[in-house]
Amino acid sequence: xxxxxxxxxxxxxxxxxxxxxxxxxxxxxxxxxxxxxxxxxxxxxxxxxxxxxxxxxxxxxxxxxxxxxxxxxxxxxxxxxxxxxxxxxxxxxxxxxxxxxxxxxxxxxxxxxxxxxxxxxxxxxxxxxxxxxxxxxxxxxxxxxxxxxxxxxxxxxxxxxxxxxxxxxxxxxxxxxxxxxxxxxxxxxxxxxxxxxxxxxxxxxxxxxxxxxxxxxxxxxxxxxxxxxxxxxxxxxxxxxxxxxxxxxxxxxxxxxxxxxxxxxxxxx
Amino acid sequence: xxxxxxxxxxxxxxxxxxxxxxxxxxxxxxxxxxxxxxxxxxxxxxxxxxxxxxxxxxxxxxxxxxxxxxxxxxxxxxxxxxxxxxxxxxxxxxxxxxxxxxxxxxxxxxxxxxxxxxxxxxxxxxxxxxxxxxxxxxxxxxxxxxxxxxxxxxxxxxxxxxxxxxxxxxxxxxxxxxxxxxxxxxxxxxxxxxxxxxxxxxxxxxxxxxxxxxxxxxxxxxxxxxxxxxxxxxxxxxxxxxxxxxxxxxxxxxxxxxxxxxxxxxxxxxxxxxxxxxxxxxxxxxxxxxxxxxxxxxxxxxxxx
Numbered sequence: 278x279x280x281x282x283x284x285x286x287x288x289x290x291x292x293x294x295x296x297x298x299x300x301x302x303x304x305x306x307x308x309x310x311x312x313x314x315x316x317x318x319x320x321x322x323x324x325x326x327x328x329x330x331x332x333x334x335x336x337x338x339x340x341x342x343x344x345x346x347x348x349x350x351x352x353x354x355x356x357x358x359x360x361x362x363x364x365x366x367x368x369x370x371x372x373x374x375x376x377x378x379x380x381x382x383x384x385x386x387x388x389x390x391x392x393x394x395x396x397x398x399x400x401x402x403x404x405x406x407x408x409x410x411x412x413x414x415x416x417x418x419x420x421x422x423x424x425x426x427x428x429x430x431x432x433x434x435x436x437x438x439x440x441x442x443x444x445x446x447x448x449x450x451x452x453x454x455x456x457x458x459x460x461x462x463x464x465x466x467x468x469x470x471x472x473x474x475x476x477x478x479x480x481x482x483x484x485x486x487x488x489x490x491x492x493x494x495x496x497x498x499x500x501x502x503x504x505x506x507x508x509x510x511x512x513x514x515x516x517x518x519x520x521x522x523x524x525x526x527x528x529x530x531x532x533x534x535x536x537x538x539x540x541x542x543x544x545x546x
Numbered sequence: 547x548x549x550x551x552x553x554x555x556x557x558x559x560x561x562x563x564x565x566x567x568x569x570x571x572x573x574x575x576x577x578x579x580x581x582x583x584x585x586x587x588x589x590x591x592x593x594x595x596x597x598x599x600x601x602x603x604x605x606x607x608x609x610x611x612x613x614x615x616x617x618x619x620x621x622x623x624x625x626x627x628x629x630x631x632x633x634x635x636x637x638x639x640x641x642x643x644x645x646x647x648x649x650x651x652x653x654x655x656x657x658x659x660x661x662x663x664x665x666x667x668x669x670x671x672x673x674x675x676x677x678x679x680x681x682x683x684x685x686x687x688x689x690x691x692x693x694x695x696x697x698x699x700x701x702x703x704x705x706x707x708x709x710x711x712x713x714x715x716x717x718x719x720x721x722x723x724x725x726x727x728x729x730x731x732x733x734x735x736x737x738x739x740x741x742x743x744x745x746x747x748x749x750x751x752x753x754x755x756x757x758x759x760x761x762x763x764x765x766x767x768x769x770x771x772x773x774x775x776x777x778x779x780x781x782x783x784x785x786x787x788x789x790x791x792x793x794x795x796x797x798x799x800x801x802x803x804x805x806x807x808x809x810x811x812x813x814x815x816x817x818x819x820x821x822x823x824x825x826x827x828x829x830x831x832x833x834x835x836x837x838x839x840x841x842x843x844x845x846x847x848x849x850x851x
Contacts, residue, residue: 384559387559387560388559388560388563388564388567389563391560391561391563391564391827391830391831391834392564392567392827392830393785393786393788393789393826393827393830394789395786395789395790395792396789396792396823396826396827396830397567399789399792399807399811400568400571400819400823401571401574403811403819404571404572404574404575404816404819405574405575405576406576476686480688483688483690484688484689484690484793487690487793488792488793488796488808488811489812490811500690503690503691503694504690506694507694507797510694510697510698510702511698511702514698517691517694517695517698518695520691521688521691521694521695524688524691525683525686525687525688525691528686528688529682529683529686532682532685532686533682536682
């Protein structure tokens with residue numbers, strides 16, 4: 278492994294790992310409940326007791342950032358898991374069966390793809406109403422197509438390989454060929470794409486929450502914190518700064534990780 | 547010519563799908579959209595009137611037919627709050643969004659292209675690494691974080707620019723920078739990759755042998771030939787910019803399509819939301835087609851295949 282790849286993988290892994298651990302142990306890390314409020318001390322700047330300060334309701338910003346990491350990670354992991362699963366199945370059918378099945382599936386994907394993803398997610402969340410599940414649904418609907426396209430292309434390419442034809446000759450069925458012979462050879466590409474996908478999904482999720490269209494107001498999210506902080510930029514810039522930095526670190530981490538993985542899994546590039 | 551025709555014909559089913567999805571949008575509202583739009587206090591008569599106005603009392607097929615016939619007459623329905631035609635409101639807001647989007651594209655090109663060329667020229671050196679690092683960082687900075695931070699530093703602390711709203715050039719700079727930020731990183735990366743490809747070509751050596759200065763070799767001979775993928779990316783990213791405006795316009799109170807759509811969502815003004823979504827999606831589809839055509843015009847290989 279080249280040094281540059283190693284640096285990117287470890288720095289990316291460190292950033293993502295740190296935030297994931299913080300999210301996992303959120304209750305232990307922040308002694309104050311994120312919904313607990315001290316109205317008298319609202320807008321307090323960072324201090325020892327409250328490292329990220331207090332927000333407009335007197336709630337601890339650190340606790341909200343740590344709990345916000347849970348939402349962001351939960352939503353994006355779920356969205357990516359759903360998208361990869363659908364993409365893997367639809368892409369495999371289209372690529373392996375070919376013919377009319379391929380035509381129908383790909384035209385449908387083209388149609389979804391033609392819709393700007395963020396706009397469709399925004400419109401869907403807007404009509405479905407704010408909830409974490411609706412958020413996942415709206416983002417899942419728009420993001421699986423990229424994986425389906427990727428998988429289809431790879432399946433088309435791999436199924437003409439000699440070892441696959443050998444397996445066909447030996448009487449293996451399509452399911453066995455796909456799962457045993459084709460998927461293992463395209464999983465690297467999918468992992469790379471999914472890692473970049475995590476970065477994009479976190480930005481979309483936070484963006485929708487920022488507009489007040491993501492999780493309901495009772496759930497602390499990075500986006501809704503940033504939105505609240507926007508109204509008190511002068512008195513309390515820390516309300517915006519820390520959740521923003523958290524998004525930046527996590528997205529940056531996933532981008533570095535994706536780039537490092539791409540070089541590592543595909544050194545020809 | 548045949549390519550042009552084929553590409554245009556291929557667009558029709560896509561546009562058809564986009565329009566159908568926009569039509570279906572209001573039917574995804576859980577429960578009765580009329581109840582949600584008017585609230586609990588509304589009288590049964592008001593509800594019935596709205597239901598009739600929106601055609602929701604008719605069977606789905608009839609509604610779909612009406613939607614199309616309205617569309618062909620350029621009638622996107624009426625906004626619920628202002629009672630004005632949706633198309634009129636959209637048209638009113640369009641110039642502001644176009645201004646912002648083009649300013650961002652220009653700015654992103656002015657930042658991304660030179661940085662990409664410099665990174666490619668200094669490939670694997672520390673300048674390249676620095677530029678690449680900036681690129682990753684810029685790509686990871688969401689506009690809804692960058693925007694408030696720019697406002698805090700440049701509008702509030704340094705008082706160099708106004709905080710919000712549309713006006714002269716000084717109003718345009720902060721929103722355009724926010725919108726252009728991650729695009730400039732994408733352009734830098736595309737330019738760098740494309741330049742590195744082109745750098746292998748012999749004609750650069752020819753130019754050098756003829757005594758052209760390094761600046762001329764890289765910025766004229768190499769960049770000129772590396773431009774195709776950059777233009778494609780620029781075209782594809784136009785759609786991302788267009789939808790990115792929803793957030794950026796909200797931050798800066800910019801009176802464009804994005805804020806109109808956001809208002810519509812907040813007021814549960816579904817006809818307005820439908821109109822904005824439809825309009826933006828159609829622009830997006832058409833820009834993508836235009837990008838493909840521009841690519842084909844410049845590259846005969848595409849036309850033949």
